[in-house]
Amino acid sequence: MESFSATTKRSAEVAAAVAEHPERYRVLTGERPTGPLHLGHYFGTIRERVRLQQAGVETFVVLADYQVITDRESMANVRENVYSAVLDYLAAGIDPQSTTIFTHSAVPALNQLMLPFLSLVTEAELHRNPTVKAELAASGRALSGLLLTYPVHQAADILFCKGNLVPVGKDNLPHVEMTRVIARRFSERYGDVFPVPDALITATPEVPGLDGRKMSKSYGNAIALSMTPDETVAVIRGTRTDQERRIGFDPEHRPGVSALLSTAALCLGVDPAELADEIGDAGSSALKAVTATAVNDFLAPLRARRQAFAADGDVVRTVLRRGNEIANAVAEGTLAQVREAMGTSY
Numbered sequence: 001m002e003s004f005s006a007t008t009k010r011s012a013e014v015a016a017a018v019a020e021h022p023e024r025y026r027v028l029t030g031e032r033p034t035g036p037l038h039l040g041h042y043f044g045t046i047r048e049r050v051r052l053q054q055a056g057v058e059t060f061v062v063l064a065d066y067q068v069i070t071d072r073e074s075m076a077n078v079r080e081n082v083y084s085a086v087l088d089y090l091a092a093g094i095d096p097q098s099t100t101i102f103t104h105s106a107v108p109a110l111n112q113l114m115l116p117f118l119s120l121v122t123e124a125e126l127h128r129n130p131t132v133k134a135e136l137a138a139s140g141r142a143l144s145g146l147l148l149t150y151p152v153h154q155a156a157d158i159l160f161c162k163g164n165l166v167p168v169g170k171d172n173l174p175h176v177e178m179t180r181v182i183a184r185r186f187s188e189r190y191g192d193v194f195p196v197p198d199a200l201i202t203a204t205p206e207v208p209g210l211d212g213r214k215m216s217k218s219y220g221n222a223i224a225l226s227m228t229p230d231e232t233v234a235v236i237r238g239t240r241t242d243q244e245r246r247i248g249f250d251p252e253h254r255p256g257v258s259a260l261l262s263t264a265a266l267c268l269g270v271d272p273a274e275l276a277d278e279i280g281d282a283g284s285s286a287l288k289a290v291t292a293t294a295v296n297d298f299l300a301p302l303r304a305r306r307q308a309f310a311a312d313g314d315v316v317r318t319v320l321r322r323g324n325e326i327a328n329a330v331a332e333g334t335l336a337q338v339r340e341a342m343g344t345s346y
């Protein structure tokens with residue numbers, strides 16, 4: 001496996017190549033619809049997707065509904081989460097005319113790719129995946145077959161549309177690496193059908209949650225894009241900081257204070273240490289007020305657009321229906337090539 005620094009370096013080279021030749025790239029990326037999208041998603045990947053779309057790169061976004069049941073039993077709220085994510089995308093500037101938004105469960109030919117792909121990896125390789133190990137530990141449950149094999153499913157997400165560029169946070173890098181292995185092995189065994197995709201590591205790969213840990217729905221430390229300004233103020237007020245009057249940026253020793261500084265600084269486009277100096281001796285309540293205002297001001301236009309889209313009852317369903325139609329046509333085309341390559345077209 002490539003080292004992280006080699007991947008980072010490669011990612012920077014790829015970013016330069018994309019800027020020069022956007023037409024050579026097709027992006028596939030996506031989310032698990034396990035809860036509302038939050039600022040971590042926005043700064044981690046959504047903003048980058050909008051940038052790539054505006055640069056003229058064709059983009060596919062999967063709402064990975066089958067990935068919801070990798071480490072939990074219930075599909076409760078999945079449909080609601082999918083609809084809410086589509087609203088967030090539209091509000092953030094993703095244009096459904098040029099970006100295909102689709103769901104796993106609506107695209108059978110994509111899912112069928114999982115079978116030949118599974119034959120190309122060993123059980124030992126699956127067990128070695130650090131992200132799967134971490135997710136297994138966090139779930140506190142027995143390892144499901146789907147959790148063990150979901151990186152292969154993710155390879156199917158990427159390769160069904162011949163995606164060659166995958167913007168991800170670093171927690172998803174092992175999956176892109178596995179996709180590269182699968183694409184190479186498929187070519188060796190059956191011939192050239194799939195590209196070997198590159199990861200594009202986003203500039204802000206990890207946004208801290210309000211407690212300094214990774215921002216995550218499951219930690220309850222996230223600011224959802226869909227929150228009202230009052231809800232935003234309330235979650236920020238409720239965070240744990242410390243008693244020191246002097247505000248300072250020190251993620252290791254002052255995680256709560258530093259997480260608020262990082263969040264505000266991202267929204268204001270300034271440096272967190274400089275922002276700390278500006279707040280100076282005003283203490284935690286001033287820091288919280290600054291952060292809440294920064295977040296609410298930053299999200300105000302997005303939230304206004306979100307409301308306008310939400311008011312039109314059909315928008316989300318139309319976007320998904322169209323996206324799923326396109327994804328099905330693309331997946332069937334790829335599966336036909338796979339059958340041809342494998343000698344199974346009858």
Ligand code: TRP
Nearest residue numbers: 028029030031032062064154157
């Ligand atoms: N696993 C990703 C996440 O944790 C979501 C995802 C599913 C994805 N399929 C993908 C990301 C393909 C990039 C490419 O959010």
